[in-house]
Amino acid sequence: MAPRHLMIGMDVGSTTVKACVVDPQSLEILWSDYQRHETRQGEKVMEFLVRIGHEFQDVPKENIRLFVTGSGAGPLAEPLGAKFVQEVNAVTLAVEKLHPDVGSVVELGGQDAKIIIYKENEETGQKQAITSMNDKCASGTGATIDKCMIKVGAEPKLVGQLHFDGSKLHHVAAKCGVFAETDIVNLVKSGIPSNEILCSLADAIVMQNLSVLTRGNTLRHRVLLLGGPNTYLPFLQECWRKRIPETWNERNYPYPKDVPIEELIYVPENSQYYAAYGAVIYGTYEEAGVGIYKGLDDLKHFLTFGRKAMLGEKAGKPLVKSVEELEAFRKEYSIPKFEPKAVEAGETVRGFIGLDGGSTSSKAVLVDEDGEILLKAYQLSKGNPIADTKEILQQMRDYYAQRGATLEVLGFGATGYAADVLQETVKADVNIVETVAHMMSAVHFFGDVDVICDIGGQDIKVLFMQHGDVKNFRLSNSCSAGNGMLLQAMADQFGLEVSDYAAHAFRAELAPRFSYGCAVFLDSDRVNFQKEGYSREELLAGLALVLPKNVWQYVVQIPRMSE
Known part of the structure; x- marks a missing residue:
């Protein structure tokens, strides 16, 4: 019996790794998987290859050929002995093999979008592919959808069951992912239902890709x-x-209107694996000695030692040089733990509630008649400002009820993105602009303050104070460069809670040098650094280093703070 041979196609993308094992004779897919790599591309590739090895133990590595594609595949090809295939070529080959009658392809990836249109050459009569790819900006891609789903507070399971309804669409600017996110936040804080927001986002993405x-x-x-x-x-x-x-219809394009639209525009089987499968198809045209799988030893060495040696020459310094420096930093800048004021059973707690309905979270405080903080509450937004407010107020009421006390609210003040909605629904006594709220609070607690810097979920506010009044201020609310939502989205992409961000960033032994400026460019840098092999901790550290520059140089635009 002739020894068995296999071909592996692996698509290492900006957010996921897709792999398929193919029989080189029949080109049948024998094994496949699709998983988020949470920025650990090399580790996820190794995990896949280990599983494939267990699944096909009878096939020696010399009989396996490996072809890789995707934005993160380049540095991994040599350690594995794999052949790199450009992803548009891979997708094109897969489509031509599996669907020779197809006229167009629309692929949305994590960080890029591709359109392929097949036309006949007028001179030769042969079919030729016109390709177009957007890999410079995340507008209209999976990354934008992911970030907006976080803002809406949509559960992935429910999103997977949502159907498109074009009867109640709202404006979303999809030309830039940052502007799309800003529009989404404004819709959320206006109380627009999440299903309408997501349908509006889908419509904006589709129209953006069709028009551009x-x-x-x-x-x-x-x-x-x-x-x-x-x-x-x-x-x-x-x-x-x-x-x-x-x-x-607008362009008078002749298409068969008697054919169901589901047959004219459809998602084929294994649609997420087309780039990986196409890489295998590419490999069938290569000589037999190309792409021979070398095993995992060189990849392990690259991930453990080679990557750091390669990056060390151009990387920046880490956040801290030693454990002692980190401990000194934490000691100096740690925030004192807040302890709510003790209450006794039967006591009636009287106070005023201030609620900040922000773009990504809601914060509330209860203060007594002397201005002392009695209780605080915080929670990430679930996409509905009214529901968020009800939950956070219920938390405060329950806190006292569980201790046998009663809460009596003497007044209610609102600020933040959701303030207008809360003023109407909760009948807030006051609706205060955020900058004024920050100023009053800072002066109350710290007296003569020079600068107030607030990094919000969707905006950045910097107030310059003099003698207790605002002398000047800077506000960035149209770009998410350096704000909390960027950090939360990055942490989510790395598979972390945003509260764990600092702990992981401090572990880095080096950090990439991000360009300061637009969040789109920051995310583009992140994808490129990820492709070069930087670890999760190193990427987090690099972002932490550049974000203060974004605040002071990009938003504030004041070169000398002393002025």
Whole structure:
């Protein structure tokens, strides 16, 4: 019996790793998987290869050929003995092999979007592919959808069951991912239901790609929808099926109207694996000695030693040089733990509640008639400011009820993104602009303050004070460069709670040098550094180092703080 041979295709993307094991004779997929790598691309690739080795123990590594594609595959190819394949070529080959009758392809990835349109060459009559790819900005990609889902507070399971409804759409600017996120936050804080917001986002993404990424060309039927977002989000698929025929009708494109739209625009089986499978197809045209799998030893060495040696020459310094320096920093800047004022059973606690309905979280304090803080509450937003407010107020009421005490609210003040909604629904006594609220609080607790810097979920506010009054201020609310939402989204991509960010960043032994400025460019840097092999901790440290520059140089734009 002839020894068994296998071919592996692996797509190492900006947010996920996709792999398939293929029989080189029949080209049948024997094994496949799709997982988020949480910025640990090399480690996830190694995990996949270990599992494949266990699944196909009868096949020696000399009989395995490995072909890799995707934004993160480049540095991993050499240690594995793999052949790198450009991802647009990989997707094109997979489509031509599996669907020779397809006219167009739309693939949404984590950090890029691709459109392929097949046309006949007028001179030769042969089919040729017109390709277009957006890999410079995350607008209209899975990364934007992920961040907006966090803002909306949508559960992934519910999102996977949502259907597109075009009857109640709201404006979302999808040309830039940052502007899309800003619009989403404003819709959330206006009390717009999450299903309407997500449908509006889908519509904006679809229209953005149809108007810009097609480069003036018209999609031809039949249209394949590929990539994770198109595979797992039914409402996005349905939006494509609504908007593409509208474009065809506007441009008088002749498509078979008697064919169900689900057959003209559809998600094929294994749609998330097309780049990985296409890499294998590419490999079938290569000589037999190309892409011979070397095993995991060199990859392990690269991840443990080689990566750091390679990066060390161009990387920046870590956040701290030693454990002693870290302990000294924590000792000097640690925030004292707050302890609520003790109450006795039967006591009536009288006080005023101030609530900050922010873009990503709600914060509330209860103060007595002398201004002393009695109780604090904080929770991340779940996408509905009214529901968030009810929950946080219930927390405060329950705190006293559990101790046999009663809470009597003497007054209620609101600020933040949701203040206008709360003023109408909760009948707040006062609705104070955030900058004024910050100023009054800072002066109350610290007296003569020079500068107040507030890093919010969706904006950054810097107040310059003089003699207890605001002398000047800077506000950034149209770009998320350096704000809390950027940190939360990054932590989520790394598989961390945002509260664990600092602990992981301090572990880094080096840090990449991010460019300060727009969040889109920061995220682009993150993808590139991730591709170069920086670890999760190193990326977090690099971001932590650049964010203060973003605040003072990009938002404040004052070169000398002494002025």
